[in-house]
């Protein structure tokens with residue numbers, strides 16, 4: 405495997421810039437059914453919708469963290485492959501990809517209404533491929549050769565996600581297992597692992613490389629090693645950096661959680677810009693696990709517990725299924741491109 409650009413080998417995140425005050429949740433306490441930690445997690449979900457999940461101090465968390473370091477090394481090798489090889493899995497031509505899974509070349513999506521092109525490359529590998537729910541989509545040999553690593557990572561990420569969904573479920577006062585049963589590993593869903601990279605830019609080109617968005621699934625588990633991720637803190641329109649913290653994943657809630665809870669939980673807007681300070685000279689990588697409700701789940705408010713106390717809107721809800729919603733949202737930026 406190639407070099408692992410671990411924290412120690414990278415220029416540090418500057419100390420003199422403002423960072424978002426994400427709360428740190430301890431996975432080991434969640435695993436030990438710590439009631440106080442569960443309540444803190446619920447508060448994170450209601451207030452910012454982003455938190456650090458400290459993975460250290462428990463076997464499951466450390467396994468996720470070390471698999472993430474190994475995947476980072478693989479990711480680097482993947483993006484270093486010749487373009488022809490990555491293009492084997494091009495999302496626009498890959499059979500079964502729905503224009504979404506597989507490889508997206510640099511600048512191939514649109515970030516805003518002005519038609520600005522992104523500044524990153526990305527590769528999405530479906531959970532259903534990884535765990536054998538569906539016939540694998542074609543991919544470069546490097547990816548095929550590392551199935552076991554993807555499998556270990558996806559199973560572990562999904563299990564930690566189910567743990568957190570269970571806590572949200574119980575804190576919401578929903579019937580036991582409601583949220584977990586909408587995210588079963590063996591049911592087809594839009595869950596996927598994402599490799600994402602952005603090269604350093606010359607000073608005049610620096611700025612946004614992935615436009616402002618909310619994630620559209622349930623929970624997102626993110627690893628990044630350089631700064632660049634920014635959030636808009638609630639009630640502000642400023643962008644604030646999220647500092648990467650060694651040993652922690654950054655977790656955020658997506659739009660499905662907002663829909664399920666009629667707005668009680670928050671999916672916060674975020675974007676990616678050039679890393680700050682000396683980090684701007686480096687290639688940036690991130691590794692993401694996106695969890696989404698199973699394909700057939702209608703995205704609408706659930707009944708029960710605290711959700712019943714949320715106000716009702718007069719406009720009828722558009723009850724798209726998770727799969728319809730992903731296709732609609734995921735392809736929206738390409739629709740803009742087609743009109744250019």
Ligand SMILES: O=C(O)CCC(=O)C(=O)O
Pocket residue numbers: 598600619626628632633674675676689690692
């Ligand atoms: O690269 C990051 O830090 C964030 C990526 C992200 O927000 C996404 O892929 O949805």
Ligand SMILES: [Fe+2]
Pocket residue numbers: 617618619674
């Ligand atoms: Fe995101």
